[in-house]
Amino acid sequence: MTWALFLLLQPAFTTPQDAFREAETLYQQERYAEAIEIYESIRASGVEDGVLYYNLGNASFKAGRLGFAVLSYERARKLLPGDEDVRANLAFATSLVSEGVAPPPLPLAIGWAVDLYQRAVPGFLAWAVSLSFLVGGAALTLLLLDRWPKLRTTAVAALVGSAVVALFSGASLVAKLRAESIRIEAVVVTENAYVRSGPSESSPRLAEIHEGLKMRVLGEREGFLQISLANGLTGWVPREQVERI
């Protein structure tokens, strides 16, 4: 359906593969702005696709629009959380955003858990919850029936294990869905932006931030977003200078 809509907008291309190929040719000829146009038109037709965002991020990066590159890579990561190319390019683009607001490094175990959380798709988490419920339910049934004393320890282990899995993946799933629904993160897309102490142009400036910087959105009011930076600084930025992921 959405593709049909796209066809109406772009009569030159018959398939998405054609459009992608055309954009790739333009990209290799270093005509990045035109490549961006093609990707944007596919997106405008309502297609939400990780690969599309990844390619859009590449073209934006090459065109020198670091903010849009980071934004697109972040969006691509949401849809393809485990994709190594997306992660590598996002890391490279982010490395160019030197803002000195990096949070302190996490302890290894927590860093590993965060990484796992970032890589997990909601579908996968849902499967994990579902399976752990079934396994846990079966283990509970065995314990209730109490017919086979030899299986008792196994059943207890399975019950505890599945409860832990269900708890963590369930919590992650809820957190992910919530972040997705309220779009909790945003990226600076203009070259510079000022973090102000209140939601108006007359509020004093707290910090100058640059294109590509990622932040958390806390709230919205009168055309301003209340944000918090990785270093904990909280303030307000004009809504048009940042783009929600």
Added chain:
Amino acid sequence: MRAALFFALLAATSSAAQDVRVEATVNAERIGVEDVLELTISISGGDAEGEPQLPRLDGFRVSGRSTSSQIQIVNGRMSSTRSYIYQLLPQKEGAFEIGAVTVQVDGAAHTTRPIRVEVVGGSLAPRRPRGLGNPIDPFEGFGGRARRDVQLKEDDVFVQTEVSKRSVFQGEELVVTYRLYSRYVPLGPEVADDPPLTGFWVEEVDLGGEPKVDRRTVEGKEYISFPLKQRVLFPTESGKLEIPPLTLSTAFRLTSGDPFDAFFARSSNPITLRSQPVTIEVTPLPSSGRSADFNGAVGKFELKAKVSQEEVEAGNPVTLTLSIGGKGNLRSVVAPDLPELKGFRAFAPKTDEKARAGGSGLEGEKSWEYVLVPESPGIKEVGPWRFQYFDPETKKYVTASVGPLQMKVTGSAVAASANVGSAAPRGEVTLLREDIRFLKPAPSRLGADGRSFHESPFFYGSMALPVLWNLALLVYLRRQEKEKTHSHLFRSRRAHRMARRRLKRAAKLASEGSKEFYEEIAAALYRYVGDKSATSPSGLTSSSIESLLAEHSVPEESRRDFQDVLGKCEEARFTPGARSREDMESLRARTEKLIVEVERHWSK
């Protein structure tokens, strides 16, 4: 023997001392009391620890101190000199000795030789305008006589650039010597400007510590002459190449016309001299007679080859030495190609180069030592080797050749190692730049990553199902448990009700006149006792009923009645002939009454 040992020791110590040199010099050994004496302590070949320690100076006062450093690289060897210059003001006339100065260099104390200085009245140093003594007047500047300042004439002192050849082939060596000619004794000549020589490969000639001073006559005038610098040059380009002028700064000892008369020594102010540029015509090497493996060697060379042993056991190493020696641009000589050696393992060569630049050019030898390991026995040949060079004297290419060399390999064959020397290690990975990863092709279904499992009803079903079935199981289990613990009471309570139900069915059978009526009555009684005593009715007999009733304190009368009814039922079931409805009805009423009676008396 003893003397030889002594000299050996002396040579050893003197060669060690040669590395570190500490010297004390003065600008003049005879000065006026109004003049300033400059004492220079120069330390070369090592680092001084702290400042030189000046001795007590009688008749002088130290008015100032300055330092200077100089680093020289001659023939690839670096030497540094650090000088401490002290300005000493004479306090009175007379002869004085500047005592030994001690300097700590690299942990060892070095002392200088004492210097004698004579201080006379007045001033001996030339004053402005700078000038020199009159070479004609031997008494100029002597004592308190008036001095005349004489202009230095151009041919009194000059620097000449002498070249061994003005026209050379590209790569042919030529020697350039910068020579100072002077009718006065120069003091401390220093090269002020030495521009780089473009278009030449330069080898500096080490002239040693003290220059060799000559007396030379040029156009009837006698000069002191010594080389300032000497270089061996190899043109690397053809055409007209210029040797730029050398600039020299020097002072002169003020004397009479006799340059060797040191008696009236005074120092002039330094002057600057500049040599004339020299143009060298460089001809490119002819192309005729040049072979493909000519590598640019120009000069006169000799190619030699030898092996360390002519007889060797297989598997043992032999050293093959190739050497090219002679005169010319030896530095550019490369190893002759080692032809493929069948039956040998060859290792990368060890290169040695011995070359010395001198007044006649660059001479020396380059050698390559290959370690060869023969793998199989027999008479082996290595070589021949060829080396082509251009001889500028005969203006022809000459090919030197040597070999082949023969070697007798004994013993038995050793296993050939797979690939010695064939795969040389390559360089490390060189990161050129960082960039993002390339575009991805379009997925077969765009936007397919959309709907995920968490949105499907199966997800919620899968969570609800285990909860529901376990709840149901729990309820069922609880009920079962309850029934188990209360079944006794339950059955007993139910017994009367069940019996009455049976009797009602029996009443129906009686109205039909069916013989099954008796069976129903018997079953009702059996069941009743079974329920009451929580036993299975099928295991009951009339005698066990009797004892059960007695056990539960049912009166004698009722027990007999019970047996009587059961007996009537048996009789009716097993004897033929119909029974009247009235009989049946009375038996039913009797049974009903009997059960009420038993129920009343039944004790738990």
